Amino acid sequence: MSEANDRHGATAPALEIRQLSFAYTGRPALDDVSLSVAAGEFVVLLGPNGAGKTTLFSLVTRLHDRRRGEIRIGGYDVRRQAVQAHARIGVVFQQPTLDLDLSVAQNLAYHGALHGMGRGEAKTQALAQLERVALADQRRTRVRRLSGGQRRRVEIARGLMHRPRLLLLDEPTVGLDIASRRDLVEHAHRLCVEEGVAVLWATHLIDEVRPGDRVLVLHHGRLLADERPETLTARLGVETLGEAFDLLVGTEEAACG
Numbered sequence: 001m002s003e004a005n006d007r008h009g010a011t012a013p014a015l016e017i018r019q020l021s022f023a024y025t026g027r028p029a030l031d032d033v034s035l036s037v038a039a040g041e042f043v044v045l046l047g048p049n050g051a052g053k054t055t056l057f058s059l060v061t062r063l064h065d066r067r068r069g070e071i072r073i074g075g076y077d078v079r080r081q082a083v084q085a086h087a088r089i090g091v092v093f094q095q096p097t098l099d100l101d102l103s104v105a106q107n108l109a110y111h112g113a114l115h116g117m118g119r120g121e122a123k124t125q126a127l128a129q130l131e132r133v134a135l136a137d138q139r140r141t142r143v144r145r146l147s148g149g150q151r152r153r154v155e156i157a158r159g160l161m162h163r164p165r166l167l168l169l170d171e172p173t174v175g176l177d178i179a180s181r182r183d184l185v186e187h188a189h190r191l192c193v194e195e196g197v198a199v200l201w202a203t204h205l206i207d208e209v210r211p212g213d214r215v216l217v218l219h220h221g222r223l224l225a226d227e228r229p230e231t232l233t234a235r236l237g238v239e240t241l242g243e244a245f246d247l248l249v250g251t252e253e254a255a256c257g
């Protein structure tokens with residue numbers, strides 16, 4: 001979708017957050033967070049439980065809205081230009097949100113209708129996205145019969161049906177085995193390279209970070225690092241990203257993996 005870029009210049013980031021702060025009934029959950037994700041970029045939002053990752057996603061998607069700061073998607077302000085902004089986001093939530101008693105295709109058709117897509121367009125997009133995640137031949141299967149990894153792939157296909165430029169994934173590998181986790185990480189990287197989709201991947205698992213990924217370390221609602229693993233380890237004078245993470249957030253809260 002180049003419309004946002006046409007209007008806002010080719011350099012409009014897929015996501016831009018400026019000085020974002022948010023509190024749940026007086027308790028700060030995000031404190032002055034600024035970040036930007038370029039078009040087609042893969043960025044890991046790494047933080048232990050309670051760091052504020054889900055809260056940040058909730059503010060981008062406007063599940064919560066009482067906050068300070070600015071959020072733009074593809075150059076569009078999520079409050080003042082909500083329709084344009086939200087047409088450009090796909091989301092895979094931490095908790096699975098598929099209807100287990102519907103088929104894969106029915107789940108995707110429902111999403112297409114929610115996004116105002118015609119039936120024909122929704123069907124075409126659903127098939128194209130299911131092919132990308134190698135699940136086209138399962139489209140008539142009830143979701144209940146799929147494995148955890150397959151369900152997550154269906155959610156990614158669904159999140160991309162309306163052709164967003166930014167895909168938010170909130171701990172998408174929770175509960176999956178190692179091979180399925182690796183497949184999902186690889187798939188998300190391919191989306192960036194082949195489709196130009198920007199991906200913000202939230203996790204507490206260090207082993208989901210790949211060399212070359214940009215890593216945002218979030219802890220107690222504050223952004224403590226925004227750099228490549230190799231830059232971060234060199235800056236902190238340690239060997240591994242795990243050691244760097246321990247130093248930043250404290251060993252007692254260190255991510256596993």
Ligand SMILES: Nc1ncnc2c1ncn2[C@@H]1O[C@H](COP(=O)(O)OP(=O)(O)OP(=O)(O)O)[C@@H](O)[C@H]1O
Pocket residue numbers: 024029047048049050051052053054055056171204
């Ligand atoms: N609805 C809520 N009401 C009050 N406090 C909340 C609410 N949701 C989250 N919090 C608190 O806000 C902080 C950030 O939580 P958040 O869920 O955003 O973190 P997270 O990084 O996504 O963690 P996790 O990986 O455990 O989901 C935590 O201290 C959490 O207890």
